[in-house]
Amino acid sequence: MQEEVVKTFLKNFQLSSEEMFALKGSSRDSPITSQFFEALNKTQIIRNNTKYLLQTGHQKTALDIMEQMNVARESALERLFRWFQAQTRTPDPSPLIPEALAALQERPVLFKMVIEEWIVVRRGWLTRGFLDALTLGGPGGAPKPIELQAHDPLRYVGDMLAWIHQALPSEREAAQLLFSKCVDIDASEQVQQTISGVSESVCRPLKTRIEQVIVSEQGKGDPVGGKKAVHLYKISSLLHFYMSTIKQVTGKGLLVSTLEELHQLSYKMFISSLQNQVTHACDRVEPPGETLAPSAGVAKTLSLLTEIVTAATVSDDAHQDFKQIISCVVDPLLNAISESGASLGAFEGAVYLLNCLHQLHSTLSLLHTSSDKLEMIQGQIDAQLDTLSQEQINGVFHALGLSSIYPVIIPSPPVPLSSHPSCQPLAIQAFSTKLDGFLAAPDYLMFPHTRYLLSSSFRKQLHQRTAHAIISTYAQLHNLVHKPENEYSDPSSLMPKLPDVVKSLLL
Structure with a gap:
């Protein structure tokens, strides 16, 4: 019975010779195995078990065991630190690397040092890879060296950036595996910081070029x-x-x-x-x-x-x-x-500006760009169309003889209207005759420069505005001539066409 108690005590509070060997190794540079981590984990279990000894009054025994486990664990972590540093320098590190880093979390200083060592080594590899891609190209010369594209600036810059962009995912995978067993840190943040540190190595050659x-x-x-x-x-x-x-x-x-x-x-x-x-x-x-x-x-x-x-x-x-x-x-x-x-003159200048503004507005509209500029240009187009329309209307009114009649009937015509020199029957009859000629060939009185407008929409607007001005003035004059108080003896012969007829002929 006493022998069983001793065996149980040793199992729970002491490391076996095999476990001690796994922690210490056969030599300073002997590799770390999975048995190492099992033994290291047991030291922590024993340290936890000593708390029960302290509670039962076996203080001296508990403190002695605690001291033994601390010494063994400290020595094991030092050995693990040296092994980890060596592993960071190999292209194909041991799969036990993540577990080793998780164990080193217990020692923040060692933990920080191995991460820095990892970053320094990976920086060197990334820089050599980048410089080889620039000057030597890939294995067997495919792809070709990036420097060969230096004559084509856009491709040269694009190839350098693309190489770095393609290299970073492998660094991320390596860092994610490295921190996969760590539980006391924000692994995603640590991974990002590690990749950021590794990628610093390519900044100088990239920036220079x-x-x-x-x-x-x-x-x-x-x-x-x-x-x-x-x-x-x-x-x-x-x-x-x-x-x-x-x-x-x-x-x-x-x-x-x-x-x-x-x-x-x-x-x-x-x-x-x-x-x-x-x-x-x-x-x-x-x-x-x-x-x-x-x-x-x-x-x-x-x-x-x-x-x-x-x-x-x-x-x-x-x-x-x-x-x-x-x-x-x-x-x-x-x-x-x-x-x-x-x-240029006012009319020719307006046509020229409208042509340029039309081309500019059309270009910006196709590009789906700034609405502010489009609104500003549209405002200038509207202003030039107003100028052009007014010039055109004034010219047509002068040709038809309306330029002397229009001021009289707007806004309040005299009564009787027939007594006014500009609105006597002969003047009204002359206007009607000229209007008949205009209705037969509306483009005849339009300014010749309007045909140079590049936009058919502008030409149409100009025609419609001129037509509406004539129709409105004709309707008002027709109404006044047919009123008895204006004392026109034969209004139907003076203005035989109804306003709707004139409208249908012009629009």
């Missing part, structure tokens, strides 16, 4: 119609896209801040290049020719805007840039258009 691309693109000569601004914007959008994507993996870190810095630099260079290119293009906006059509400079500037906005589809957040981009193009272009048409 992309900065060189941006500066060289900015320094290139760029005639009107060149692609410098477009290339810079595509690079800026590409950087923003990868920054947003990589941020989901690494969180905030040096790599993300580096990409953000490069994005801001490329966007700043893009805006500067765009402003210079638009200024150059606007200087080449020539005065309109006989057809009053927009010059080639206007078309090229709008083509540049279209290409830039189309390139923005690579980034979902790029629409935030549109307001500034459109202002950089549209505002100086509108000034150049106004200056180029300043020497």
